[in-house]
Amino acid sequence: MRATIDSVVRYRELLREMVVRDMNSAHALHRLGWIWIFVHPLVMVATYLLIFGFVLGTKIAVSGEFPGDFPGYILAGLVPWLMMQAAIVRAPSALIGNANLVKQVVFPIEVLPITTTIASTIPHLPAIVLVILYKLVVGGLSWGFLLLPAAFALHLSLALGLSFALAALTPFFRDLREIVTVFTSVVMYLMPTVYLPDWMPPVLRPIIYLNPFSYLIWVYQDVLFFGAIRHPFAWVVTVLLALLVLGIGYRAFERLKPYYGNVL
Numbered sequence: 001m002r003a004t005i006d007s008v009v010r011y012r013e014l015l016r017e018m019v020v021r022d023m024n025s026a027h028a029l030h031r032l033g034w035i036w037i038f039v040h041p042l043v044m045v046a047t048y049l050l051i052f053g054f055v056l057g058t059k060i061a062v063s064g065e066f067p068g069d070f071p072g073y074i075l076a077g078l079v080p081w082l083m084m085q086a087a088i089v090r091a092p093s094a095l096i097g098n099a100n101l102v103k104q105v106v107f108p109i110e111v112l113p114i115t116t117t118i119a120s121t122i123p124h125l126p127a128i129v130l131v132i133l134y135k136l137v138v139g140g141l142s143w144g145f146l147l148l149p150a151a152f153a154l155h156l157s158l159a160l161g162l163s164f165a166l167a168a169l170t171p172f173f174r175d176l177r178e179i180v181t182v183f184t185s186v187v188m189y190l191m192p193t194v195y196l197p198d199w200m201p202p203v204l205r206p207i208i209y210l211n212p213f214s215y216l217i218w219v220y221q222d223v224l225f226f227g228a229i230r231h232p233f234a235w236v237v238t239v240l241l242a243l244l245v246l247g248i249g250y251r252a253f254e255r256l257k258p259y260y261g262n263v264l
Contacts (some may be wrong), residue, residue, distance in 0.1 A: 001246055004160060007110050015111055015118070022119040037123045041082060045127050048078055052194040072138055075131045076225035077193040077217045080155060083124035084213065085184045087117045087159040092177035094167035099264040109260065110253065113163040121159070131224055142227030151223050154242045155216060161245030164253040171263040172256075191217050212241055 008015060023037055052074050094116040101107050135141055170176045188194075190207050191214040200208060208214050218234035229235065 001157065001243065003250060004114070004246065007108070008114060011108055011111050014108070015115060018111060018115040019119045019122070022115055023122065038126050041086075041124045041127050042130070044082060045075070045079055045130070048194070049074060069138060072134060073196075073221070073225055074194055075134060076221045076223075077191075078188075079124065079127045079131050080151075080220040081188055081191070081193055081213065081217060082127070083121055084155065084159055084216070085188070086120040086124060088162055088166065088184055089181055090116050090120050091163040091166035092170035092180055094163060095171055095260060096174070096264060102264055103261050109257065110164075113167040113253065114160065116167070117156070117159050117163045121156070135224060144223050144227035144229065147223045147229075151219050154219065154238050157242035157246045158216065158238070161242065161247070161249035164249035165245070168249070168253040168256045171260055187211065187213060190214075192221075193217055212237075215241065 049071055091113060094112045095102055095109065098112055101112070102109050132141070132145075135145075166176065166180060191211050192208060197205065197208050215231075215234040215237040218231040219238050222229050222231055222234070
C-alpha cells in the first residue's frame with residue numbers, strides 16, 4: 001500500500017495526464033465527447049433497475065424486516081459492482097495496450113494499472129451520486145453513510161490489487177482477458193446484488209459466501225442501504241482481502257517487470 005501511494009504521489013501529474021488521455025481517446029471523434037463516458041454506466045444502471053427493481057420487484061414479496069425498497073437495495077449493490085467490473089475488465093489491457101510505453105526504460109510502468117483503475121472508476125461516480133440522491137428522496141441517509149469513504153478506500157485497494165495482478169499476468173497469458181470478461185459477466189449473479197441471499201436455494205447458498213466480491217457488496221449495502229453495520233464479518237473480510245490482494249498484486253507486478261519488454 002505504501003509503495004502504491006508513493007507512486008500516486010510521485011507521478012501525480014503524469015497520472016492526471018494519462019487518465020485524461022485515456023478518457024478522451026475513447027470518444028475523441030464523437031460530438032458529445034466526455035458525455036458518453038458517463039451516459040453508458042447510467043444507462044446500464046437504469047436498465048438493471050427497471051428490469052430487476054421495478055418489473056420483477058413488484059412481483060417479489062420481501063419480509064417486514066427488510067428496510068427500504070427493493071430498487072434501493074439493487075442500486076446499493078449493483079452500482080459498486082459495475083464500477084469494480086469496469087476496472088477488472090480493462091486491467092488485462094493495461095500493459096499490452098501500451099506496449100510502446102512499456103518498452104521505454106525511463107517510463108514508470110506501474111502508473112499504467114493505476115491509470116486504468118482510475119479511468120474506469122470515474123465514469124461510475126455519477127451513478128454513486130444517483131444512489132445517494134435516491135436514498136435521500138426515498139428514506140433519507142443515516143449515520144452509516146459516513147462510512148462511504150472507508151468503503152470506497154477498500155474498493156479502490158481491491159481494484160488496484162487486481163489490476164496489478166491481471167496486468168502483470170496477461171502479457172504471458174493473453175487468453176486471460178477473455179476469461180476475465182466472461183467471469184465478470186457471470187459472477188454478478190453469484191452475489192447478493194439483485195436478490196437477497198435467502199432467496200438462493202440452500203444447496204447453492206454457499207456460492208455466495210465463497211464469492212469474495214460478495215463481502216464488498218455487503219459493505220456497500222451497509223453504507224448505502226441499511227445505514228448501519230449489518231454485516232460486520234463482511235467488513236473484516238473485505239479489509240483483509242483488499243490488503244492481501246493489493247500486496248500480492250503489486251509484488252507480482254514488480255517481480256515480472258524485467259520480462260515485460262521481451263514478452264511484448
